[in-house]
Amino acid sequence: MSRSVAALIAEHGLPADYAAQVERWWQPLARDIAAWRAAAAMPLVVGINGAQGSGKSTLAAFLEQALLPALGLGAVTLSLDDLYLPRAGRLTLAREVHPLFATRGVPGTHDAALGGALIDALRAPDRAPLHIPRFSKADDDRLPEGAWRSVTARPDIILFEGWCVGATPQAPEALLVPVNALEAEEDADGIWRGHVNAALAGDYAALFARIDRLVMLRPPGFDAVFANRLLQERKLRDRAGDAGRVMSDAEVERFVRHYERLTRHMFADLPQRADRLFLLDAQQRVISAR
Template sequence: MASSAIRFKAELLSTFVSKQVAAAGLGVKAGKRPLLVSMQGPQGSGKSTLAAEMVKVLADEHGLKCAVASMDDFYLTYAGLKAVASANPNNSLLSGRGPPGTHDLPLLSSTLARLRDGPAPSQTNPLHIPTFDKSQNEGYGERSTVTEDITAPIDVFVLEGWSLGFAPVDADTLRERWADGRVASRHPIESLQTLDTNLAETERSTGDKFDCHIAIRPISYDFVYDWRLQAEHNMKAKNGGKGMTDDVVRAFVDRYMPVYEVFGEGLPERQALVLTFDKNREVVDPSVDEGA
C-alpha cells in the first residue's frame, strides 16, 4: 500500500488528469482517443512511483484506465547512441544515453500518433511500447526485443521522463544560465547549444501530440544529488552492497545537471500542473499553468 504522502500527490495528479479528460470529451466512454499527458520529474523525485499510484487512483476513484511509459524506453539503439557520440566527439554530455538527442524521435512520434489517430489498441492489433535494457553493452544499454503491449482502449496515456517538456531558450538566456551554472559552465557553451537544438527538435516532433503536462519541480535541483544517493543506498542495502559509490553517483548526476541548470525552468506550451517539492519530496506549491 502506498504511503499517505504518495497517495496525496497521486490524488492531486489524478484530479487534474480526470478534469482534462472530461473537459476535452476524451476516453473510452466518449468513444474517443485517450488523453495524452507528458510528465517531467528529476531523478530520485519518485515520478515513476507516483505515476504508478496515479494509475490506481484514476481507476479506483475516476473509473479511468491509464497506461504509463517512460522516455527511457525510447532511447536509440546501441548503434544509434554510439553514432550520436561519434558525431559529437567534443560534447561529453552526449557520450551516452540520457540527454535530449539520445532518443528515437521517429519511433516516439509514431507511437503517440497511433494513440491520437488510431486505430485503438486491441488484442489483435496491440500497440507495442519499446523497452530498453540498461544492463547491455557494459551499461551503455540496448533496445530490448521485449515490448510492453497495450491490448485494449485506454482513457489516459502518460509518458514520463526527466527532461520531458523542457523547452529551448533564446541565445542570451542560454549564455547567461550557462555562465551561472555550477556544472554547466564546466562544459563548452557549444555543448549546451547542441542540447538546445535537440530540445527544439523533440518539441517539434512530439509536443503537439500531448494534451497537457505534469511537472515535478524541486525548490532546488541540488536536491537531486541527495535523492539519487538515497536511491542507491536503498538498493545497496537490499542487494548486499552492490552499486555505485557516493562519488560515482555524484558524477552520474553531474552529467544531467547542466540540462537542469539551463533548461529546468521551462514549461511546454500546454496546460500544466506543477508540483513544487521540498527536500523531503513534500508538495509545497501545487499550481496550474495555463500554457500558451
C-alpha cells in the same frame, strides 16, 4: 486507503505515511485528469515532468494502477527513459557529434521520433497490439524486444513521464557561459550543449507538442536533485549486486552534471506553463500545489 494503494506503497518500498500524500495530493490530481479526459476527443496525453529522483515514476504508477482505474479510466505509462537510444547508438553519437553524448540523459540521447509514433499508435482507434521498448539502467542499454511491454487496449489516458518532458530550448545567448565544470572543461566550445538545445527545438518539440496537459514535480533546488539521484542509484546498486553497470557515488555526481543546465532552465521556465505544479521538499514530499 484502498487495497491497490496499499499494495503499491509496499511494492515501491514507500513509508506508511505516503498514503496521506496519495489522499491529499494524488487523488485530487486523478480527479482533475478525469475531468480533462471528459472534455477530450481522444485519449488524453498527460505529461509528468520531474527532475531526477522527484518521484514522477512513482506518481505515474499510482495513477495508472490504482487511482485512475478507481475512476473507471484505463491508463498506460510511457516513460522517456524507455526511449533512450541503445548504447551502441549513443556511442556512435559520441564519435560523430561530441563525446559527452556517450552518457544517456540529455535531449539527443532519446529516439524522440519513436516516442511520437508510440503516442500516435496508442491514440489510434484501431491497431494491432503495440510493443513499447524498455530500457535497463543497470545495463545502460535497451532491453531485447522480447522483454518489451505489450499494450492491447486503447487507453483513456497516456501518462508520459520523464525528467525533461515538456522542456523548451534556451535562448542562444544562454548557452555561452558554462553552468559547471563539466561544461567548462569538456564542452568549452559549446558543441554538446548547442546540439542538445537544437534537439529540443526540433524532434523533442514535435514530441512534446503531443502533450495535452502538463504536471510538474518541482524539488526545492538542484542540490536536492543530486541527493535524490544518489539515493536512487544506491537502491539500484542494492538490487543489482555485482551485475550491471551501476554507478558509484562519484560517477553519480558526474552523471548529474550532464542534467544541470536543462534542470535549472526548467525550474525557471516550466512552473508558469504547467497545468498542475507540485512543490516538493528535500525528501520528495509535496508541500504545496497549484
